[in-house]
Amino acid sequence: MLEKIIIIVALFSVTLLIATYLTLAERKVAAWLQDRIGPDRAGPWGLLQPLADAGKMFFKEDFIPTNADKWLFIIGPGIAMFTALLTGSVIPWGPDLQVFGETVELQVANVDVGILFIMGVVSIGVYGIMIGGWASNNKFSLFGAIRASSQMISYELAMGISVITIVMMSGSLNLRDIVEDQHGMNWYVWKQPLCFIVFFVCALAECNRAPFDLPECESELIGGYHTEYGSMKLGFFLFAEYINMFISCAVISALFFGGYNFPGMDSLSGNTLAVVGTLVFFGKTFFFIFVFMWIRWTLPRFRYDQLMHLGWKKLIPISLVNMLITGIIIAAVSGWFSGEKPKTNEPMQTKVKTEQLDKRLSMNTNTH
Amino acid sequence: MESIYLPAVLGGMWITFKHLFRKHNVTKYPEETREFAPVYRGQHVLKRDEEGRENCTACGLCAVACPAEAITMVADERKKGEEHLYREEKYASMYEINMLRCIFCGLCEEACPKEAIFLTDRIVPTYFERDDFVYGKDKLVEKVDERIDISKRQLTGKRPQK
Numbered sequence: 001m002l003e004k005i006i007i008i009v010a011l012f013s014v015t016l017l018i019a020t021y022l023t024l025a026e027r028k029v030a031a032w033l034q035d036r037i038g039p040d041r042a043g044p045w046g047l048l049q050p051l052a053d054a055g056k057m058f059f060k061e062d063f064i065p066t067n068a069d070k071w072l073f074i075i076g077p078g079i080a081m082f083t084a085l086l087t088g089s090v091i092p093w094g095p096d097l098q099v100f101g102e103t104v105e106l107q108v109a110n111v112d113v114g115i116l117f118i119m120g121v122v123s124i125g126v127y128g129i130m131i132g133g134w135a136s137n138n139k140f141s142l143f144g145a146i147r148a149s150s151q152m153i154s155y156e157l158a159m160g161i162s163v164i165t166i167v168m169m170s171g172s173l174n175l176r177d178i179v180e181d182q183h184g185m186n187w188y189v190w191k192q193p194l195c196f197i198v199f200f201v202c203a204l205a206e207c208n209r210a211p212f213d214l215p216e217c218e219s220e221l222i223g224g225y226h227t228e229y230g231s232m233k234l235g236f237f238l239f240a241e242y243i244n245m246f247i248s249c250a251v252i253s254a255l256f257f258g259g260y261n262f263p264g265m266d267s268l269s270g271n272t273l274a275v276v277g278t279l280v281f282f283g284k285t286f287f288f289i290f291v292f293m294w295i296r297w298t299l300p301r302f303r304y305d306q307l308m309h310l311g312w313k314k315l316i317p318i319s320l321v322n323m324l325i326t327g328i329i330i331a332a333v334s335g336w337f338s339g340e341k342p343k344t345n346e347p348m349q350t351k352v353k354t355e356q357l358d359k360r361l362s363m364n365t366n367t368h
Numbered sequence: 369m370e371s372i373y374l375p376a377v378l379g380g381m382w383i384t385f386k387h388l389f390r391k392h393n394v395t396k397y398p399e400e401t402r403e404f405a406p407v408y409r410g411q412h413v414l415k416r417d418e419e420g421r422e423n424c425t426a427c428g429l430c431a432v433a434c435p436a437e438a439i440t441m442v443a444d445e446r447k448k449g450e451e452h453l454y455r456e457e458k459y460a461s462m463y464e465i466n467m468l469r470c471i472f473c474g475l476c477e478e479a480c481p482k483e484a485i486f487l488t489d490r491i492v493p494t495y496f497e498r499d500d501f502v503y504g505k506d507k508l509v510e511k512v513d514e515r516i517d518i519s520k521r522q523l524t525g526k527r528p529q530k
Contacts, residue, residue, distance in 0.1 A: 031392075032387075032388050032392075033384045033387050033388055034387065035387055035390050035391075035392050035393045035394075036392055036393070036394055037392050037394045037396075040396075197374075294381060294384065294385070295377075295381065297384060298377075298380045298381050298383070298384040299377060299380060310373070314372060
């Protein structure tokens, strides 16, 4: 119990810290890509800049527009922040740690529906934006909110289908099982590059990141759904966005890039493996965060019809066909077409802990 | 292929990636300042000659040339005993340039037959009151002991002197 509380507090503070410093990282990356220096006044290399920004946010007047729906206006950023923080709980951050003879899982909740939980919570996250935009009683906010919700719904489909493909490969919705399946260099991205691309594009759209940042679209909608927000309520929206970015990069590295697995991990064991694995996982996550920023400062925004066109007419068919082909290959490998009875649900997987395999096999026999 | 955007996206990302390793192009302003062009047109100066006498004779050509009508002056006659102050018999007892009207075109400098007015590389600062932008002789005429170098601008806009 105690170790869970410690992990929850640690995850909470680490997530907030990372989100805070992502604002600085974003500005620094933007500066480097544009041949500039970036913030360098607050502390060495601008390291105190996030603190200065947070201080500014807190001391700004916290007002609510007269015609706004007061409670919904307050709840909006709350939901956005809440859901953003919730998603991190099912991500396996590293291999098991041994402390005082006890095994500590570096994960807040090892739930069996892990990836499904993330998809569900993320889709609740759009309520924060929707409610915030609606409650502002401003046409630009409402436009932003409507854009956000239709964009999220469109891209969640393709995202879900590409997740299903990965789930078919691993035979489990549990994120830790999915990560364990990719032992060493046996990452899913080598087998499913198309699926990765679809998922990555959808993750950009889900995070409202450029080139899909139409919900806030400064040049057309002022600030989109957070036009009427100020002070720390605005800070919550922006913060939630950065946390979402961090979490989706973590999910990308867990689903496609082996999470805490790395080549040559068999030479390490115990706590060394746990620490190095966790660092590797964070390294992969930060790499994808960098790619997110890199894309943002490279590409112009999509037009709304292009966005919908890409989502419905390109990504969904691609991911459907990909899923179909994957299914056929899995069936062929497990002997469905040669008339034999399939031995296991997980033909593609190469190395799973034996106990887990046993557990799953026994579950399979129960259902048949 | 073009309709899936991917080649164009990767091409664009390659371009920005190359910029990642390029040297930055930043002047950290308060600490470093950028060098002005030699012919920069900033705040005006009313020159004195080698003996410290004001060059300006209040002929009014600068005011006529000024497209923004920023220059006003009042002419006066040099009295006895003021020969060390003014070079010729006539001088400007009042000379004002409204820096809010001025467009820093340099036509006053071009019009001046006495080499009295020049634009310099000094920047007109900002004030809170409009009146503060009207510069009189106290700000425009150079001090006898702190001369302002206008050698870079001396020949610009004028016919080459032989």
